[in-house]
Amino acid sequence: MQVITAAESVQLLRSIDTITLGLGPVLPAPFMDALNGRDDWQDLTIYSAMLLSNYDVLSHPNVKLRSSFFGPVERSMHAAGGDVQYIPADLRRQALFAKKNPTRVFISAVTPPDSCLLYTSPSPRD
Secondary structure, X not given: OOOOOHHHHHHOOOOEEEEEEOOHHHOOHHHHHHHOOOOOOOEEEEEXXXXXXXXXXXXXXXXXXXXXXXXXXXXXXXXXXXEEEEOOOOHHHHHHHHHHOOOOEEEOOOOOOOOOOOXXXXXXXX
16 A cells, blocks of 8 residues: 655646635645645636635635535635535435546545555546
């Protein structure tokens, strides 16, 4: 198993890309902070729900936030001029939300796997 830093993982993203973030507490803040280390975003779309903090990357003119939750952080970023849109989707409709809004990268905080649980699924897309 290879372990890389948040900054290294951000370098694997394309300047035109789509990211889906894990819900609220599983969103890795170091990754979000590391997104600020790049300024070459041409069209980065971030799908999320329930951000727990403001992240500077969301004020980048080529970064769009599409969220199924329009809480205090999303409202604050929208009021500050960020490209933030609310896409209604309750928990029962998350599969439909994902189908209508395909993404290339999913970001979530996880625990390290043990040898019994290590599984890598093939990617349906590059």
